[in-house]
Amino acid sequence: MSNVFRLDDVSKSFARQGETFHALDGLSLSIPSGSFFGIVGTSGAGKSTLLRLLNLLEQPTSGTIWFGDQRLNGLKGAALRDYLTKVATIFQHFNLFHGKTVLENVTLPLAVRGVSKQVRVRKAQELLELVGLKDKERAYPSQLSGGQKQRVGIARALVADASVLLCDEPTSALDSETTTLILDLLLKVKQQLNLTIILITHSWSVVRYAADSVTLLQHGKVVENGSVRALLQDADSYLGRQLLPAPDLGARPGDGWVRYDLILPDVRTQSTFFSEVAKRLDVTASIVSGGIERLSGIDAARFKVDFDLHDRDPAIRDSLSAILREKSIVLGKVA
Numbered sequence: 502m503s504n505v506f507r508l509d510d511v512s513k514s515f516a517r518q519g520e521t522f523h524a525l526d527g528l529s530l531s532i533p534s535g536s537f538f539g540i541v542g543t544s545g546a547g548k549s550t551l552l553r554l555l556n557l558l559e560q561p562t563s564g565t566i567w568f569g570d571q572r573l574n575g576l577k578g579a580a581l582r583d584y585l586t587k588v589a590t591i592f593q594h595f596n597l598f599h600g601k602t603v604l605e606n607v608t609l610p611l612a613v614r615g616v617s618k619q620v621r622v623r624k625a626q627e628l629l630e631l632v633g634l635k636d637k638e639r640a641y642p643s644q645l646s647g648g649q650k651q652r653v654g655i656a657r658a659l660v661a662d663a664s665v666l667l668c669d670e671p672t673s674a675l676d677s678e679t680t681t682l683i684l685d686l687l688l689k690v691k692q693q694l695n696l697t698i699i700l701i702t703h704s705w706s707v708v709r710y711a712a713d714s715v716t717l718l719q720h721g722k723v724v725e726n727g728s729v730r731a732l733l734q735d736a737d738s739y740l741g742r743q744l745l746p747a748p749d750l751g752a753r754p755g756d757g758w759v760r761y762d763l764i765l766p767d768v769r770t771q772s773t774f775f776s777e778v779a780k781r782l783d784v785t786a787s788i789v790s791g792g793i794e795r796l797s798g799i800d801a802a803r804f805k806v807d808f809d810l811h812d813r814d815p816a817i818r819d820s821l822s823a824i825l826r827e828k829s830i831v832l833g834k835v836a
């Protein structure tokens with residue numbers, strides 16, 4: 502898969518109380534074309550700084566940023582304007598013009614590019630229909646809910662035919678139900694308009710729901726990065742475990758029991774997994790914690806499961822281990 506962006510050893514520094522502070526510190530990252538790319542990290546990790554480098558609100562202090570084979574450092578004039586039609590942004594607080602109607606907000610990016618009124622109204626109406634706000638074109642932002650405002654933001658961002666949508670904490674100001682609706686809309690427009698979506702968030706649940714690739718930033722560096730599928734399959738991946746959490750309930754397994762921490766990468770084809778294992782070895786299996794998550798379009802599960810091997814032939818431990826490793830990803834074992 503080709504990359505829409507590549508960042509090579511990128512740093513961004515600020516002067517702070519007479520000292521140099523590195524918001525991004527030698528960051529290298531490739532973002533695949535067509536991905537829904539989630540960037541997570543705690544407050545101050547450098548997520549917004551990274552997004553501001555991609556939408557050219559800021560320039561890196563050092564390092565190179567590539568958009569395909571175009572170097573973005575120092576882009577100016579017509580090349581800059583052209584880039585900014587291809588890469589659009591939506592924001593946490595929507596950034597709508599309150600004195601303008603929904604339709605005027607959405608037509609604005611076309612008006613500043615000199616597109617005729619007839620064409621820009623037609624384009625804006627198409628986008629408003631796509632985001633489910635056809636009947637709101639004459640409304641003002643103050644008459645809309647938060648979710649509707651973000652829909653307007655999405656329509657406005659995409660009206661000039663961008664191929665990349667940058668999302669700056671797009672659901673942080675919304676309740677969880679509206680968050681799901683907005684993420685569903687982003688997945689729909691990504692599919693229909695063939696977009697790459699890059700979304701920064703501090704919310705694991707947002708990333709779990711929508712992203713197919715994830716990067717974890719910490720102190721301005723990439724700590725871990727990969728496709729959701731690859732991260733899940735990697736027993737040593739911290740990101741993989743965050744995507745599919747299973748709380749540790751503290752109590753150890755009982756005497757003679759063994760506890761496995763397991764991932765089932767596709768529950769649809771593995772719904773009878775534990776009953777089959779239990780039947781095959783004639784053991785009791787008891788789920789201690791975990792659950793099923795829809796990740797990147799597949800239902801994956803992580804469970805901590807106790808198996809009763811009390812008074813059983815020691816060879817059964819090896820058989821159990823072999824069966825579990827054959828069909829699931831074993832993250833850990835406590836005896």
Ligand SMILES: Nc1ncnc2c1ncn2[C@@H]1O[C@H](COP(=O)(O)OP(=O)(O)OP(=O)(O)O)[C@@H](O)[C@H]1O
Nearest residue numbers: 515517524542543544545546547548549550551703
């Ligand atoms: N213009 C600036 N001047 C000085 N320091 C800055 C500037 N912009 C960002 N920083 C600092 O760089 C660090 C990274 O900030 P950034 O906003 O990129 O983090 P973030 O991961 O987006 O955090 P949050 O989730 O809180 O928005 C922070 O410590 C911030 O204070």
